[in-house]
Each structure stands twice: as C-alpha cells, then as structure tokens.
Amino acid sequence: MGETKTASLREALGEALVSLGGEKKDMVVVGADTTESMKTLEFGKKFPERFFNVGIAEQNMIGISAGLALSGKTVFCGTYVVFLERAIDQIRNTVAYCNLDVKIIGSHGGISVGPDGGSHQAIEDLSIMRAIPRMVVLAPADSYSTKALIRQAGMSKGPAYIRILRSATPMLYKGNEDIRIGKAEVLEGGSDLTIIANGIMVSEALRAASMLKEKGISSEVIDCHTIKPIDTETIIRSAKKTGAVVTAEDHNVFGGLGSAVAEVLSMGHPTRMAMVGVKDTFGESGDGPELMKKYGLCSENIFNEAIKLVKK
Amino acid sequence: MQGTDFTISGRAADLRDLRIIAADLRKDILETLGKSNSGHPGGSLSTVEILTSLYFYKMRHNPKDPKWAERDRFLLSKGHAAPALYCVLAKCGYFPKEELGTLRKLNSRLQGHPDPNKLPGVEIPGGPEGIGLSEGIGMALAARLDKRKHVVYVLMGDGEQDEGEVWEAAMAAVKFKLENLVAIIDKNGVQQEGKTMDIMPTDSLAEKWRAFNWEVIEVDGHDLQMVMNALDEATGKGKPVVVIAKTIKGKGVDFMEGNPEYHGKVPNKELLEKAIKQVEYKGN
Numbered sequence: 001m002g003e004t005k006t007a008s009l010r011e012a013l014g015e016a017l018v019s020l021g022g023e024k025k026d027m028v029v030v031g032a033d034t035t036e037s038m039k040t041l042e043f044g045k046k047f048p049e050r051f052f053n054v055g056i057a058e059q060n061m062i063g064i065s066a067g068l069a070l071s072g073k074t075v076f077c078g079t080y081v082v083f084l085e086r087a088i089d090q091i092r093n094t095v096a097y098c099n100l101d102v103k104i105i106g107s108h109g110g111i112s113v114g115p116d117g118g119s120h121q122a123i124e125d126l127s128i129m130r131a132i133p134r135m136v137v138l139a140p141a142d143s144y145s146t147k148a149l150i151r152q153a154g155m156s157k158g159p160a161y162i163r164i165l166r167s168a169t170p171m172l173y174k175g176n177e178d179i180r181i182g183k184a185e186v187l188e189g190g191s192d193l194t195i196i197a198n199g200i201m202v203s204e205a206l207r208a209a210s211m212l213k214e215k216g217i218s219s220e221v222i223d224c225h226t227i228k229p230i231d232t233e234t235i236i237r238s239a240k241k242t243g244a245v246v247t248a249e250d251h252n253v254f255g256g257l258g259s260a261v262a263e264v265l266s267m268g269h270p271t272r273m274a275m276v277g278v279k280d281t282f283g284e285s286g287d288g289p290e291l292m293k294k295y296g297l298c299s300e301n302i303f304n305e306a307i308k309l310v311k312k
Numbered sequence: 313m314q315g316t317d318f319t320i321s322g323r324a325a326d327l328r329d330l331r332i333i334a335a336d337l338r339k340d341i342l343e344t345l346g347k348s349n350s351g352h353p354g355g356s357l358s359t360v361e362i363l364t365s366l367y368f369y370k371m372r373h374n375p376k377d378p379k380w381a382e383r384d385r386f387l388l389s390k391g392h393a394a395p396a397l398y399c400v401l402a403k404c405g406y407f408p409k410e411e412l413g414t415l416r417k418l419n420s421r422l423q424g425h426p427d428p429n430k431l432p433g434v435e436i437p438g439g440p441e442g443i444g445l446s447e448g449i450g451m452a453l454a455a456r457l458d459k460r461k462h463v464v465y466v467l468m469g470d471g472e473q474d475e476g477e478v479w480e481a482a483m484a485a486v487k488f489k490l491e492n493l494v495a496i497i498d499k500n501g502v503q504q505e506g507k508t509m510d511i512m513p514t515d516s517l518a519e520k521w522r523a524f525n526w527e528v529i530e531v532d533g534h535d536l537q538m539v540m541n542a543l544d545e546a547t548g549k550g551k552p553v554v555v556i557a558k559t560i561k562g563k564g565v566d567f568m569e570g571n572p573e574y575h576g577k578v579p580n581k582e583l584l585e586k587a588i589k590q591v592e593y594k595g596n
Contacts, residue, residue, distance in 0.1 A: 064449045
C-alpha cells in the first residue's frame with residue numbers, strides 16, 4: 001500500500017463528471033460559484049450548454065437541480081459542505097422526498113479543511129444526510145475510489161450525497177479494484193482489531209495499523225466509503241474475527257461513521273468499540289495536519305485507542 | 313367539461329362555462345375540506361379563477377397521459393392550496409372525483425401537501441414555501457435543452473414572497489432568459505398569522521419584480537377574462553413574466569373573505585353548509 005503519492009479528490013471529481021457527461025447526454029451539472037475550486041467547471045468547459053452556475057444561492061441550486069431531475073435529467077450539483085447545509089430543507093423535501101436523480105457533492109468536508117476556520121469545517125453533514133430517507137451517503141478516501149463512486153452514483157437512480165475533501169489524499173488503490181457503493185473495502189487483513197475509517201482518516205488508519213504491528217497487534221483496516229447503505233456483512237464478519245473495533249472519521253462522533261458502525265454491531269454482534277472523531281466541538285483556523293493532530297484525528301490517537309481496547 | 317381533449321388546450325369553454333367550472337370548484341373544495349376536516353380553505357379559494365384559466369383555457373395537458381413530455385407544467389409552490397389543485401385535477405379527469413373524500417386520510421394519494429410520486433397530475437412536492445420557482449427554472453431549462461415548446465407555470469402566494477429563495481430564483485430566471493417560465497402570485501393579502509401588510513409588507517411587489525427585470529402583469533385574480541388575457545400575453549417576451557393576481561383570501565364566502573382565521577381551519581358543519589350555498593353558481 002504505497003502512501004507516497006497523493007492526488008486531489010476534486011480533480012478526480014472533475015474528470016469523472018467529464019467522462020460521465022460524454023456518455024450520458026441527459027446529464028447536467030449545477031454549481032453555486034465554487035465550480036472552479038471544485039473542478040465541476042471542467043464539465044462546464046466541455047459541455048457549456050449543460051452547465052448552470054446559479055451564483056451564491058444554494059437553496060436555488062438544489063431547487064433548480066430538482067426541476068431538471070423532474071424533467072428526466074441526471075443532475076450533479078454541489079458546493080462546499082457548510083454552504084450546502086443551508087439547503088437541507090430543499091434536499092429533504094424535494095430531492096429525497098421525490099426520490100430524484102440528484103447527486104449532491106459536498107466539498108471541503110471536515111476539520112482538515114484548515115485555515116478557513118471553524119465556520120468552514122463541516123463536521124455534521126454525514127449525520128444529517130444519513131438521517132434523510134432514501135439518501136445514499138458516500139465519503140471516499142482517495143482519487144480512484146472517488147472516480148469509481150461518482151460514476152456509480154451517476155449510473156444509478158435516486159438521490160446521493162458524496163463528501164469530498166479540500167486536500168489531496170494518499171492514493172490507496174492501485175486502480176484495478178472493484179469499488180462498489182454499499183461494499184466496504186478490506187484494505188489490510190488482521191486478527192486482533194478492526195479499524196473502520198472513511199475519507200481522510202483511511203490513510204491515518206493504515207499508519208496506525210503499521211504502528212500496532214510493531215507492537216505485535218494485527219489490525220484489519222476497512223475503508224467504509226459508503227455510510228449508507230452501510231455494509232453490515234463486512235463489518236460483522238470482521239468484528240466476529242477480531243472482537244474489537246475502532247472507527248475513525250473527520251466528523252463529529254455523534255451520528256457519523258462511528259454511530260453507523262455502532263448501530264450495526266450493537267444489534268448484529270455486540271463488540272467493544274472506540275470512536276476516533278471530532279468530540280462534539282467546532283474547529284478553528286490552522287493547517288490541516290496541525291488541526292488533525294490537535295483534534296485527535298490522527299494515527300497516534302487511533303493507535304492509543306486501539307491499545308486501550310485490545311488490553312481491556 | 314369532462315372528456316374534453318385538453319391536449320389542444322381546453323379552449324372550447326366560453327366565459328359562462330368557465331364561471332360555472334369556477335363555482336363548481338369552490339363547492340368541491342369546501343366539500344372536500346368538510347370531509348377531511350383539516351386543511352387550508354382560505355388560500356385554496358383565492359386560487360380558483362387562476363386554476364380554472366390554466367387548466368380549462370390556457371394549458372396543453374392530457375389527463376389520460378399525465379407524463380406527456382410536451383405538456384405545459386403547473387407547479388403549485390404554495391402547496392397548502394392542495395385542495396384546490398386536487399379538485400381541479402379531479403374535474404379534468406386525472407383521478408376519480410370520489411377520491412377527493414380521502415384527502416389527508418391514511419393511505420390516501422391525496423396527501424396534506426402534494427406528492428408527485430403518489431398522485432397523477434402533481435408536478436412538484438408541496439410543503440415548505442419558496443421552492444417552486446426554482447424547480448420551475450430547472451424544468452424550463454430542461455425544456456430548452458430538449459428543444460420543447462411547453463410552458464412552465466408556477467403559482468406562489470404573497471406570504472411566500474417572504475422566503476429568500478424566491479428572490480434567488482427571480483435573479484436566476486432572468487440570467488437564463490427564460491421566456492417559457494411564467495410566475496403567478498396569488499396576492500390575497502393574508503398569511504397564517506395575519507395580514508401580509510402586518511407580518512411582512514409586500515405592498516410594492518410589482519416594483520420589486522420589475523427591479524429584478526421581470527415583465528410584470530397586474531390583474532384582478534377573480535376576473536376570468538383578465539386572467540386569461542394575462543396568460544395569453546405572458547410568454548415570448550424574451551424574459552420571464554410574473555402575473556400578480558390581486559385576490560381575496562377565502563373568496564366567495566362572506567365570513568371567510570380576508571379572514572386569517574380560515575388560513576388553516578375548516579369551518580364547522582353549520583358554517584360549511586352556509587358557505588357551500590354562497591359559492592353556488594348564480595348565473596351572473
């Protein structure tokens with residue numbers, strides 16, 4: 001698992017949209033004045049007639065996307081997560097309620113966003129989206145899986161939310177894996193402990209696993225890129241094998257991946273757990289990596305939680 | 313009127329026929345609300361001439377083929393007027409009239425606020441205010457992409473103009489030069505908690521829309537001929553058009569007219585009987 005090379009999820013998004021747009025003539029993209037930064041503008045350059053920038057108006061962006069979808073279009077729309085959150089009403093009552101083909105991209109998720117500060121660091125989006133019926137919720141970790149999941153979302157029916165990141169992330173996949181919505185990926189097999197992570201925390205989980213290996217603890221590392229519908233089978237199978245689970249996410253520990261895993265295990269196979277994530281607090285300005293250390297979103301913290309759990 | 317070929321637009325109707333339809337609709341609305349004993353009479357009654365003009369005069373639509381791609385779209389953005397929409401759809405033949413009695417009841421297709429996945433003829437969901445014009449923009453853009461000639465009509469309330477999203481959409485429709493989009497405002501002057509002048513004044517509505525660079529047509533929303541003329545003039549202007557229809561909340565029933573109490577309350581049995589008598593067609 002080479003971690004030296006990194007790649008931008010936003011560039012992966014732009015490439016995936018252009019590729020899909022070439023195949024799907026009924027696909028359109030709607031943006032809200034963040035299209036250059038998110039690279040959705042790449043689609044706009046290639047297919048200007050199918051690209052609409054509505055300005056800084058997120059509610060209108062979702063409403064227009066719904067209207068396009070109600071007329072038979074497959075719609076990708078999005079902006080930074082914190083801005084998108086002011087359109088939760090439209091997302092709930094229009095996109096999800098009517099089961100529309102609107103794929104919503106939330107960029108700049110999590111505290112790892114960095115210098116823009118707490119106002120721009122969304123730590124509640126996965127929880128909110130997960131609670132909306134019909135919504136598929138995705139949080140890919142690297143460039144390849146982002147492209148794969150965007151493509152599948154575009155090819156499947158109904159609403160989806162895809163959270164991507166501001167920063168480039170280590171490339172975790174070789175490029176020949178069969179990444180599927182609803183199917184968690186076991187990146188490393190192990191027997192003493194399971195680490196389930198998503199987004200930027202997957203590479204931290206892999207680092208923690210090698211630190212644990214030095215202590216003689218064998219960890220299974222799972223990339224749970226789909227939070228809903230969650231891969232119950234893979235999670236329970238791994239928990240039965242290892243008997244201890246640590247979750248890791250750049251998101252509030254309330255309602256996100258950790259909660260989703262806890263729901264699965266508490267009912268399917270009660271297992272000792274620890275959750276690494278944001279402890280119900282807002283972030284602040286700083287460099288992404290500095291902030292991740294300060295808020296415990298790092299391999300060292302996963303390692304510590306794992307040691308405590310395994311020793312219990 | 314049932315069985316008319318709406319696809320060539322229901323222009324067979326003369327003014328007298330349309331007045332009879334409008335009176336029938338008011339009666340249907342009151343009877344439907346009487347059965348559900350829950351819902352919004354005031355803002356339903358104020359829309360009657362607007363809906364009559366659209367469904368029985370202006371729009372090209374086909375109740376036998378509700379998803380016909382070339383149909384004109386009617387978007388009820390003020391979703392609480394669902395009883396009015398359901399009554400007009402039933403009268404056109406989108407579903408059996410008997411089903412009106414199931415409004416707001418368990419397992420009914422007639423949800424308290426419209427659900428397009430449940431009932432044929434419903435284009436958008438209702439509920440929160442202020443979303444319909446955005447959806448109308450999306451549909452008008454899709455029509456342009458698909459090189460189709462149909463028109464998208466969006467009916468809003470004047471209380472709904474409080475919502476910020478309306479003005480986001482007002483800007484966008486002009487940016488995209490949507491001449492296949494017509495907004496209609498049912499300006500009945502009353503919202504849930506009182507008169508719009510007191511809750512959030514919308515007295516300079518026409519000036520606001522003109523300032524956003526829309527073409528504005530002002531009409532008496534209960535004068536069928538005026539509403540029909542406005543709809544005839546509302547397309548092909550190179551920009552979107554808004555018809556501001558001055559109406560009376562609870563129109564046709566003396567104790568409901570302009571009375572905020574009947575925004576979301578159904579009159580008791582005795583008053584309902586009195587109301588139904590008042591809205592019957594009197595031959596004028």
